[in-house]
Amino acid sequence: MSTSISTPTSDTDYRLPTKVRPTHYNLTFKTDLEDLNFKGFGVIDLDVLEETKEIVFNASSDLTVSDVSIRSEALKTEQVQSASEVKIQKDDERITVLFAHALPKGSKAELHLGWDAKLTGSMTGYYYSSTQHEGTTRRARFATNARRAFPSWDEPLLKATYDVTMISRADTVNLSNMPVTSEKPFLNATSSSESDKDSKNLGKLAKMFSLKSEGTTGDTVGKGWKITKFERTPLMSTYLLGFANGHFEYLESSYTSPLSGRKVPLRIYTTPDIIHQAQFSLDVISKVMPIYEQVFQIEYPLPKLDTLVAHDFDGYAMENWGLITGRTQAFLLDPKKSDLAAKKVVATVTSHECAHSWFGNLVTMVWWDNLWLKEGFATLVGEVIAIDKVFPEWKVDSEFINEELARALDLDAVRSSHPIEVPLPDANKIGQIFDALSYSKAASVLRMLSNYVGEETFLRGVSIYLSRHLYGNSVTKDLWKGIAEASGLDIPKMLDNWILKIGYPVVTVKESNDSVTVRQNRFLSTGDPSDKENETLWKIPLNVRTADASGKVSTDRSVVLSEREATIPLDTSKPFKLNAQTTGVYRVAYTPERLKKIGEEAAKENSVFSLEDRMGLVSDALILAKAGISQTSAALDLIKSLKNEKEYLVWSVIDSQLDKLNKILWEQPEEIRDNFDAFRRSLMKPLVNKLGYEYSLDDSADTIQLRTLAITAAADAKDPDVINELASRFEHFQETGDDSKIPYDLLRTTFVNAVRNGGRVEYETVKKVYKTPTTPSAKVSAMFAMTASKDKEIIEETLRFVLTDVQIQDITDFFSGAASNRESRRRIGEFFKENYDTLTNMFGGVFSLPSLVKSSFQELTTEKDADAVEAWFKDKDVSKYNLSLAQSLDRIRANAKWLERCKDDVADWLKESKR
Template identity: 55%
Template sequence: MSTITSETPASKFRLPTNVKPTHYDLTVRTDLDKLTFDGSVTVSLDVKEETKTIVMNSSKLKLGQATVHSTGSQSDQLSSEPSFDEKEKRVSFSFPTVLPAGTQAKITIGFSGELTGSMTGYYRSSFEEEGKTKYYSLTQFEASFLSATDARTAFPCWDEPALKAKYTITMVSKSDTVNISNMPITSDKVFSPSDHADLKTLFVDLNEEWKISKFETTPLMSSYLVAFANGPFEYLESFAKMPLSGRTIPLRIYATKDLIHQAQFALDVKAKVLPLYEQVFEVEYPLPKLDTLVANDFDAGAMENWGLITGRTSALLLDPKKADLAAKKRVVVVQSHEVAHMWFGNITTMEWWDYLYLNEGFATLMGEVIIEVNYQILLLTLRVLICFHSLISRAFPEFKPNSEFITVHLNRALALDSKLSSHPIEVACPNAESIGQIFDGLSYSKAASVLRMLSAYVGEDKFLKGVSLYLKAHLYANSVTNDLWAGISKSTGTDIINFMDNWVKKIGFPVVTVTETSGGIKVRQDRFLETGLAEGKDNETIWNIPLSILTFDASGKTIIDKTAVLDSRESTFALDTSKPYKLNAGTNGVYRVLYEDAHLSKIAAEVAKPDSVFTIEDRMGLVNDALALSKAALMKLSNALTLIDALRNEQEYLVWDGISANLSSLAAIWWEDENIRSLLNAFRISLFSPFVQKLGYEYPASDSPDISQLRTCAIGQCLAAKDQSVINELKGRFAQYMKTGDDSVIPADLQGAIYRAAVTYGGQDEYNGVKAIYDKAPTPTSRISAMTAMCQSKDPARIEETYEIALKRARDQDVVYFLSGFASNDITKRQVTHFFQDHYEELYKRFESTFMMRYLVETTYGGLSTQKDLDEMNAFFKDKDTSKYHMGLAQSLDSIRARIAYIEHSSSDVRHWLEAWKQGN
């Protein structure tokens, strides 16, 4: 375990270590009428070094003078006026006499602040009731772009993850509201002067309109996990019987009255996965309850506050009768991910934000992969991933989480990490701006992918045992990367530190080039970039690559050599190249594989067979590698299209989902070349139209998830490729809905496609119909579908109206959906950049404290593809302060450069292949 000691010098961005908090007694009063809060905090301290000054974090708060009492002094001391460091979000209190080293002290500070709509700190969220806007309050303390964490904007504290303490929280609120926090309520009473004399001193205007809610004391925890909320909440309740402790844990989900009826599914998911995690990790869930709060306004998807998960409506709500499968998956994923954090991140917490992936990678993997337990496959990944996939596979066997992981996480991670502007998984975070920007696909998806690769290499059982050892060694403490590797090294007897070091500490990933020799294959590793092989200093890293070579024995039985590791620039391996073979069997490795053209042709012939030896994961990986390699000019795009063409008889949805995503990407790159675009659309229709004809437009309950998703995918691709028969069907369904008001003609899984078709190919009436759905959407999913569809109009007046809605009426969390919709409309793809630039100052001020600014930049510019676009983008941002989103900006610029290069080196090739394909069909 890494600890902060008095010998550690206080860096510019870290608090002094002369005192250490051990317990907070926090009282917060919330006034939802005035949209303000105030209170007092008393912090118990261990004085590590003699000092007359106490420095802690505070931002946006009005503070009074502090009072300190020390066991080394006979009387209380009153501080001088607080001294603020606005840049570092700190406050200093100086006292007349020293606090002796080795003593205990208590510092008490009064504070007050405003409930803004910032979606950070202690903030307000709004909802409509009987035509009136009403408010409730909640916290979001994890890192933002203005500070490392935002607990400091709610109460003065030591706001660093390693400075864990216990919290006893008291909430004061209007008597007709509900208070919730990390722990259960011990007392919930209307104010009485006789019962609450101490609070009357603190809040002189208290009367019987107020109530006092006291909560149990928390275990040791980091400040960013503290949570509390106040409002007119209602709840649904369930229970979970825990396998280790035998305890029955109450589970609740809170929401406002208008939303609570859509919360049952999320509650059911939580009840399923919580006991599974306790069993898998072999560590008891330590709290007496686990709540979830649904928020109308929320910057992230969700947040793992210990004992009180919070999240946005689209991540936690659905109407089972009207929800599509994608919405159900999202709720399962989010709840599973956040519950995984109760162990990875909450019990055991990263020492500093450099190690964020120990939280997010684990939660992603655990939530989305699974490990073998009693013959139930539960492939694990770190923090988020381990908990997510493992639990989903057990609790929701109808999903294929290990296969879907390749598209959702692995391919996403490799796409981002193939840019020069990428960053390592473990990345130095000295200041607030850098912390806020690493909540990205590398800390989540690449971290989870690397952990999944390690799990496959050492074996899921040993991996999971090592994870359990890691957790047990750091209960209620903090950790760094090598602490995790130590646990897995112990369970496997392997030097995991040496094996994994470059995977987490170095930028990028390799491409393995395979060349056939007389007795086998020669393999070489180089860093892969979306524009080609890295050179010079950018190509110095040597990774330990588990090659996982798939071959056959003399009897034709499949063999996978999991011991083969490429730990040098080049090496040779003996095998029979006359038979099919493939590296990265199961697509567990975090790398691409480049074969010679002749062998790729053999692979294409093999994948076309109904009884192909290549698994669904292998076929997904082959498609993704081929398209990525063609973009990097390491393979002809025509060869990649030949591979896709060979998969026409493929029946697995997830393979088609990968094909769909890659073909959509190609269409978006050649969006201004009408000849290539029309040929590519014809090719897409030829692939997906047979599924539309076979599966139709209805979604019977007897369908498997694969069939339902394949239907949705095929119809979506045909709509995007302008298949007139599909357009007519979707338009007709919306027309029938407009005429009768019967939404049964709009299946939940097709509402996005139907809304898009209606607006794209319809007129003012269709636009107004979709806008009406946006205004009064029955579910979060339908509202998002309506938002993005409204952006597909070709009419200038309707486009301008949608811009106005996005700027003036949309919730903060929803603006990105509008910009995403505009960026996917050929008519507004460039126009939206001018909208962004014209309103930049307004948008920056609105979103500077959230993650949203980065998303807006990436969404607005990421799809452009000419040198003129690149030059104009550089010119616009030249004089801007981009410190809060510079990573996203750099990645967007890299994306444009890669698109420019792709168009230059592959336009002729793809045109000739498509023309030949068309002539042959």
């Protein structure tokens, strides 16, 4: 057998050939946590669809593949033949195996091969994660990327079944997608009680993996080996296979299927030091799983559902079927030290990953261009529909506006956005579309559709879609067929442009006494689109909200704007608003006079405009000003008119929109920044005075969140009373180690303000918390606090710390924190450039590198900045983050244009506002 290195013949040839198709994988992995390596052996059953002498599959260059042979009874010369040549296509992550004799069309074959690799901390493939417990470094193993863990046909369409066997140290725990069928010490596994066939096979494994079978303590380091076998999986895609080995403990529960009455066991695993923080996530799983079964009328098909919590994880969480995996912040919560924000994160991430059991796992997209079919659904159904049934007091459907919809509209307003369904031939670049469009915009479009046809009809259509594609693959039109059948509507005609076209519309409203004329154009944050950019016409549900003379409110959901412009009969002497409840994926631009009237009505005690209406109004007003469609001062007038608002979610939008404006003013003269802080204090300090600093078990979710927001925003706006109060509480913690005077909902802002307004002592205190956190949220709070210092020496020290003492998964948070600090905002970009090679080598995974690029540059605010960033990257290989870079450049230029348009307007308004 000879081996050679080659490169792909065509840049567009990213999909595997279709001459053979895998049907079953029999995989054995030996994990050695002492020597940090793993070995594997696989037998892959193949259907031969065309006569061929070559077999092509995926394998990362991290794997050393060996002993490749093919077995087939259809071979006339010999049933087994070894590979005559193995071609490694390193950049394309493929291996082509050549054989002397062709496999005939219609035959079946077994591909036999082995592989080995180092266990690294790269957070990709089969990697290790370390934690300190009881004085010992404990390592856990996780699999997150198929081709980096075993040779495979690593494409979502190529579903197969899997038998997994794991060989590991006897004192560790093995986990995979399915339940364990047997687990034995290696001595017993090769005893005479085994059948001759099993004994022979295990003997081969012992030789293959350099195992000694004379006793469970017969290996070189004094720890025996064991062999664990798991049940066969159902048909599934490679990316859903999961397995792990480590020193784990678990909590367990169960739920009863509302469809069959079957009791489904649930477990959550992590290392012993933090397992006590896993109960809340486990409780959420037990509550949402029966909801999904009931809603979709499809039973969860696997025998069990486990969750594994990692100390290091790229991204946030992953829906490996039957073995959900993710980082500590996604699943852990100390019940005695929990803040509401952390609880909401754990609940929504947990529910999101459970939703994938149906969206993605049971029914899988054909290719990554339909990623949204799983992520958009898991966002809407998992984070809104299911969570609303479990935690109705959180108002997650309303919060969606300021979380998912706002994220989607912000990203989709730049020229370098992309359609929800985006061509993506190269699977190695899929990390770039795990973004606000595949998740948040997709979920927003689905929410708009659900609102238009009715949630019950929408979910019935989704159930039809799932039922027709069980264990199979699907594309967008398959979903549309299901919802069309349930609703009787032409769904593709309504929705295709929302899915297949880039961007979204702004609807401009001009009025007369008895009608309004509405016009749609593509919205861009930099201003007017070109004619070519403005070709798309969306079908827009206008959802016209009106009130009659008696104040009775109604919403007309029948009006759909399909053309460029239309005139709608409407009594404009009465209050009205488009996009009622802010369910549409678009913005609405009113005349200044109408916006003022809407603001006056919105500010009333019993306004005809709902909570969701008021949220949408504030969001639209400032973003439209950013694009030059209206004046920023008009948006500030609207915000000021809502100063007596009582709802947390409206204040949440106000705060997030003011933060956007604050970020573009960061290098303006001190007088402007001081006046802007004074305006923010005028809004937030009355709320602080009203709500105070103490949290009670009797507080509603709204009260808790509004108190936290008001105190945080007032401190950010340099309110001396709030800063002093937080400093006093921190000082007690610093001197005594007792954190009882710091409410957990205020932990982050207390830490941040201590470092921002303090010095070395405060910094060292939060640094200690980062190194030995009591909870995941305490660790996150400490990370953001460490990046909040104004001291240039401490800033430099923190940046050095990032590359030497920080867990890899935490680096993105440190970058994000540094970018939010005006004293280090420019420095973080320079730091990225200085350490470019180190960072790009460190983050070979799919998620983190694009995030670092955005954090490093997107908050800059001048054309000169954009030109300089663009020039620096000109000679770099940007293929893994080109979308993020282009979006960052667009944001910088949009910031620059907004600043140029608004700085005098804002300065004048702030002066006037002080009078």
